[in-house]
Amino acid sequence: MTAPVYRADPPEARRLVELDGVALIFHRSSGLTHIVAPPAPQILDALGEGPADSGALLNRLQRVYDFADSGDLAEALAARIDELEAAGLVWRT
Structure with missing residues (x-):
């Protein structure tokens, strides 16, 4: 069995605002805002390079x-x- 490959929308599909150790991510395609902590924004940035x-x-x-x-x-x-x-910011291909 092969390992799942993950994808995320490109960086321009979300808006990130960092506040006091957490980040707010507005996901443009869903219209939802997510409150996340590191390393979630960094994982999304890394997936911005492409599926992995x-x-x-x-x-x-x-x-x-x-x-x-x-x-x-x-x-x-x-x-x-x-x-x-689970938040809908990443999915498996």
Whole structure:
């Protein structure tokens, strides 16, 4: 079984406003505003480069951010992707 590939609308399809450690994301196509915390905006930015499975997505994030030795990053990323998928900001292809 292959790993799911995730997609998100392009960056111009949403408006991001950061406030005191959280971000408001207005999703233009749905008309909904989502309140999210890091790393949700960063995951959406990484998916802005194009569709990716969780391994490729983690590699994109590691190019920009120094995660140090913070445990199971793949598991944490999967949980955040699931949350973004439930919110309708990310979907599987």
